[in-house]
Amino acid sequence: MSRILLIILILLVLPGCRDQKIVEELGFIHTIGYELIEEGENSGKLEVTISLPVAETLKQQTITTVVETSKESRIFLSKKTDKNLVSGQVRSILIGEKLAEKGVWDLIDTFYRDPVSRPTVKLSIVKSNPKQLLSKDYPEYKMVDTVIENLLKKEARLNTIPEMDIHKFAKDYLDDAIDPIAPIILQSEDGIMSDGIGLFSGDQLKTTIPAIQARIFFLLTGEFKEGDLLIKNEEEKVLFSFLTNKRSIDVTLGDKEEIDVKLSIDFKGFLLEYQGNKDITNEKEIEALENYIQENIENQIRDILETMKEHQIDNLGLGKYLKQKMDYQTWKNLDWPKTIDRVNVTPSVTVKIIDTGMVK
Amino acid sequence: MQTEKFKPFYLFFITYMTQTSIVLFMLPNMIANYFGYNGWLMIIPISVFAMIQIGLIAGIYYFNKGSSIFQTIETSFSKVNIIAKPLYLCLSIFWSVLSITVAKQYVHVMKFLYFPQTNIQWFVLLTLILTYYLVTSGIVTIAHVSTLFFFLSAPMIFLLIYFVPDFSFLQFSTFVFNEHNDFYGGMIELYTAFLGFEVTLFMFPYIKKEKKVFKYVFWGHLYTTLLYLSVTIFCYGFNSFQQLNYQVYPVINLLQYIEFDFIERLDSGFFILFYLKLIITITMYIWISLVTFKRVVMWSAQRSAFALLVVGYLVTLPFVTKNELTSLLSLLAKVQILISIFLPLLVLTIIFLKRRRKHV
Numbered sequence: 001m002s003r004i005l006l007i008i009l010i011l012l013v014l015p016g017c018r019d020q021k022i023v024e025e026l027g028f029i030h031t032i033g034y035e036l037i038e039e040g041e042n043s044g045k046l047e048v049t050i051s052l053p054v055a056e057t058l059k060q061q062t063i064t065t066v067v068e069t070s071k072e073s074r075i076f077l078s079k080k081t082d083k084n085l086v087s088g089q090v091r092s093i094l095i096g097e098k099l100a101e102k103g104v105w106d107l108i109d110t111f112y113r114d115p116v117s118r119p120t121v122k123l124s125i126v127k128s129n130p131k132q133l134l135s136k137d138y139p140e141y142k143m144v145d146t147v148i149e150n151l152l153k154k155e156a157r158l159n160t161i162p163e164m165d166i167h168k169f170a171k172d173y174l175d176d177a178i179d180p181i182a183p184i185i186l187q188s189e190d191g192i193m194s195d196g197i198g199l200f201s202g203d204q205l206k207t208t209i210p211a212i213q214a215r216i217f218f219l220l221t222g223e224f225k226e227g228d229l230l231i232k233n234e235e236e237k238v239l240f241s242f243l244t245n246k247r248s249i250d251v252t253l254g255d256k257e258e259i260d261v262k263l264s265i266d267f268k269g270f271l272l273e274y275q276g277n278k279d280i281t282n283e284k285e286i287e288a289l290e291n292y293i294q295e296n297i298e299n300q301i302r303d304i305l306e307t308m309k310e311h312q313i314d315n316l317g318l319g320k321y322l323k324q325k326m327d328y329q330t331w332k333n334l335d336w337p338k339t340i341d342r343v344n345v346t347p348s349v350t351v352k353i354i355d356t357g358m359v360k
Numbered sequence: 361m362q363t364e365k366f367k368p369f370y371l372f373f374i375t376y377m378t379q380t381s382i383v384l385f386m387l388p389n390m391i392a393n394y395f396g397y398n399g400w401l402m403i404i405p406i407s408v409f410a411m412i413q414i415g416l417i418a419g420i421y422y423f424n425k426g427s428s429i430f431q432t433i434e435t436s437f438s439k440v441n442i443i444a445k446p447l448y449l450c451l452s453i454f455w456s457v458l459s460i461t462v463a464k465q466y467v468h469v470m471k472f473l474y475f476p477q478t479n480i481q482w483f484v485l486l487t488l489i490l491t492y493y494l495v496t497s498g499i500v501t502i503a504h505v506s507t508l509f510f511f512l513s514a515p516m517i518f519l520l521i522y523f524v525p526d527f528s529f530l531q532f533s534t535f536v537f538n539e540h541n542d543f544y545g546g547m548i549e550l551y552t553a554f555l556g557f558e559v560t561l562f563m564f565p566y567i568k569k570e571k572k573v574f575k576y577v578f579w580g581h582l583y584t585t586l587l588y589l590s591v592t593i594f595c596y597g598f599n600s601f602q603q604l605n606y607q608v609y610p611v612i613n614l615l616q617y618i619e620f621d622f623i624e625r626l627d628s629g630f631f632i633l634f635y636l637k638l639i640i641t642i643t644m645y646i647w648i649s650l651v652t653f654k655r656v657v658m659w660s661a662q663r664s665a666f667a668l669l670v671v672g673y674l675v676t677l678p679f680v681t682k683n684e685l686t687s688l689l690s691l692l693a694k695v696q697i698l699i700s701i702f703l704p705l706l707v708l709t710i711i712f713l714k715r716r717r718k719h720v
Contacts (some may be wrong), residue, residue: 008489088625115473118625119616167617177599320530326399328538 027052027083030060031145033130034070034107035096042066043065046099048073049131051145051244052083060143062135087114091149092122093166094130097205100182105173105203115330119167122152125198125205127186138191147192152183155194159224160214161185162197173203177319177336184208201337209304216300219265222247228272231296236276240293240351242269249318251325261318261345263301268352280356294349301347312338319346325357365566370503370571370700374563375580377455377640378556381407382466385611387553387588388595392604394546397535406547407585410554414581416704417561418574423711424642428565432656436710445656451699454651456672458692459645463487464676465685466638474628475611480680486502487639488669495650495665499566502643507635516630517587520594522618526595539601546583552693553588556641557581558700563646563706646672 028207049064050073065076078085093111095104111117126133134144140148156163161183174181180200185192196211209217218224225245231238252261271280271289278285308314314337322343323331383390391399424539433444467483475483484603494502540546560577567573607613615627646668653664679688 011486011489116613118619119613120619170606171600171603172605174602176602178600277471317530320533323533323535324530326534328535331535344441 021086024055025084027061027081027085028089029085029087030089031088031092031094031134031148032090033094033096033126033134035126035130036099036101036102037066038098040100044100046068046070046073047131048077050077050085051134052081052085053143053145058142060145062131064131070107082275085286086116088116088118090117090121091145092124092152094124094133094185095125095182096130097125097127100125100198100200100205102203102250103203108166108169108173108203111343112170116165119165119170123164123166123169124148124152124161124183124185127184127195133187133192136187140191144192148185151185151192151194156183159227160196160211161194162218162223167181172317173200175320177314177323177347178317179313179315179337188234195236197315199308199311199313199315201311206311206313209307213255213300213304215270215299217304217316219247219297220263220301220304229297232298236292237273238271238276238289238293239273240269240353241272242267244268248329249321250315251321253325257342259322259343261321261343262348263345264348265297266350268354271353271356274356286353286356290351290353292338293351297349297351298347301345301349305345305347306312308337312340314340319342362499364500365568366500366503366571367568367577370507371560371567371573371576372583373507373510373582374503374644375557375577375639376583377510377559377637378559378644379554379581379584379641380556381462381638381641382469382634383553384588384591385469385609388592388604388610389607390546390549391592392596392601394540394542394549395537396540397533397538397601397657398596399537399540399546400589400596401536402547402550403585403589403592406550407554407588409583410551410557411581413700413704414557414560414574414577416708417558418577419563420704420707420711421564421574423566423708426564426567426569428563428705429611430652432707432710432714436714448652448656452649452656452668453671453675454692454695455645455652456651456668457675458696459642459649459691460484460488460492460669460672460676461679461685461692462645463491463575463638463642464679465689466635468680468682468685469609470631470635473609473631481677483675484676487642488673490639491643491646492665492669494639495646496662498661499563499647502640502647506640509640513633513636516633517590519615519618520590521631523594523598523614527594529597531597531600533601548694549690551697552690554581554702555586555693555696555700556644557645558696558703559648561704 029050029052031051035047037043037047038043045068047064047066047068048070049062051060054061061081063077063080065073065080067076069071074085074087075103095107102117104263108123111121112119136144138144152161152163155161162181164180164182169180169182172178179202182198182200184198186195194211197209197214197217198205199207199209212230215224215227215229226243227241227244229240244267246266248264252260252262254260274280278289280286280289308316318340319336322334322336326334391402397404411603420429434440464480467480467487471478471480471483494505536542557577557580591611595604595614598614599607599610604610612627612631615630618626646665649668650661650665653668654661655665659667676688679685
């Protein structure tokens with residue numbers, strides 16, 4: 001009996017030796033960059049760049065190849081390294097601007113379908129070439145891919161770019177009431193920086209929102225709950241730090257084809273910095289300043305909405321609110337977001353300055 | 361078999377553990393596919409229908425005063441054994457095949473997701489060795505083990521809290537059952553997710569006599585319903601509806617999304633924890649197969665269990681791919697639905713005919 005038990009025990013334990021992976025032999029791809037080649041003999045093909053940390057040298061290795069589909073790249077890339085490439089530890093995908101304009105869903109679908117890769121892989125659009133961004137030697141960075149990962153995380157927390165991963169992109173892409181967005185990063189002279197939000201129509205990049213307006217965009221989505229807001233024109237510069245932000249969206253369906261959306265944002269906060277000719281110790285002047293901030297934000301909101309209407313896209317997800325007010329057939333007939341022109345959005349911003357700081 | 365009896369509250373664990381299996385991982389997608397927008401509402405009527413079935417079984421227990429249903433059937437008419445014995449044999453082989461198919465499907469998903477190089481047949485064999493030991497150790501041990509396994513796997517439900525920040529009621533929309541396909545087919549499929557309560561029909565002689573024995577089966581079933589509802593509602597609120605339609609295993613996607621600062625890729629661990637649930641599901645079906653088999657063949661429990669497992673294993677041997685397994689399981693589950701509906705009705709009819717005969 002004990003012999004049988006021993007055999008069974010061995011049988012139970014042995015399968016653990018089957019599917020083994022030895023860490024030293026693996027090349028953990030950390031970042032993948034994709035760009036479309038538009039010129040030359042490889043026109044229309046993908047340029048794939050990967051970077052992986054190498055344990056022995058504590059540096060990163062970058063490899064590039066040119067392929068037709070993204071899955072193919074693994075075979076060609078692994079020829080160029082002694083490591084066995086695995087994609088389970090991919091942290092971010094960088095997509096070149098040209099490829100993003102052509103469409104990214106095929107690429108994202110590959111990752112979404114693969115059981116090995118995670119839905120939390122970060123996604124960003126690179127204004128310059130991903131290959132250059134990854135392979136350039138930055139004297140102040142040890143590993144550029146961790147810098148990218150941290151930059152994306154930090155800037156998303158500060159609400160200057162969206163935190164976009166495979167799951168969220170797929171969610172918005174597949175949803176018929178919203179269009180996806182993605183952060184934009186670029187290579188600057190002294191390193192890497194974030195540069196606003198890319199707005200998509202379906203899976204194609206249509207236009208971008210500059211970093212300075214990005215926070216206004218997040219005020220509208222309701223994700224920007226507290227933080228600093230810089231408002232300036234030629235004469236005045238205001239740094240407003242707000243503590244509470246209430247946002248509501250009211251949809252009213254008109255008799256005919258009209259749809260009215262009332263967008264109200266209500267926030268209270270401190271004035272941190274003011275440069276201009278108003279006397280901020282005077283109550284009336286403060287009221288005037290409040291009005292100035294309100295108008296300024298409302299104008300910026302109108303700008304964002306104009307951009308969306310121009311490209312017939314709805315990256316704010318207004319469609320989700322419209323959907324709540326409609327029956328199924330009306331919604332389907334609406335053909336959102338092509339009909340975003342029919343929506344009249346009235347922004348109404350209320351600003352309340354609670355305090356103006358430690359000095360008069 | 362032994363005449364040992366277990367306390368009725370174990371029925372709670374047995375019912376719940378037998379009901380839930382691999383179907384939980386696909387349930388939200390299945391519901392979205394079949395019932396469309398807000399399809400989770402359908403869980404409630406289907407659960408109520410299953411509850412009526414449990415009510416019938418409870419009625420049989422009450423009329424039978426706790427004696428075995430086999431006795432009821434065999435003493436109904438003279439020469440009933442000519443029909444009953446072959447039927448028993450068919451049923452016991454059917455349940456053995458059913459349970460091994462369930463095991464195989466789970467192993468298939470596990471192979472696909474986490475152990476791509478593992479041989480399915482080999483892993484199923486190992487599972488069956490465990491099942492063999494559990495089944496031959498008797499129903500009281502099974503009841504104890506399922507309680508232990510319940511407490512090991514049940515805390516997983518708290519993982520849903522992780523998704524509260526990303527949960528949005530806007531995703532639900534106000535549409536009800538729009539974009540559904542094959543509504544009635546979906547009802548049958550959804551009902552299969554609740555199957556498992558009918559194993560209690562065979563346990564009457566093993567339950568210690570107490571007041572309101574079947575209360576615990578109802579509680580077990582309600583717990584399953586609660587689990588299905590909460591998981592599906594979270595999936596509807598976390599994903600967009602179209603995305604939910606797109607994912608084959610939405611619950612795996614959900615688990616993959618969980619990331620803590622100190623650990624990530626927890627999904628494989630949770631999926632393996634689910635293996636415990638699976639073991640109970642297949643053990644229970646093999647157990648009812650065994651008690652039915654022993655009504656016909658006077659072998660020892662060990663020998664009978666071995667024979668049944670071998671037969672089930674050989675019958676399911678040719679089914680390997682996902683499509684083959686899914687269609688086989690769906691067919692078997694439909695037969696099991698018929699059994700779960702008509703067997704209690706048949707037994708009830710016999711009981712009433714007997715009573716009438718007595719009164720006459």
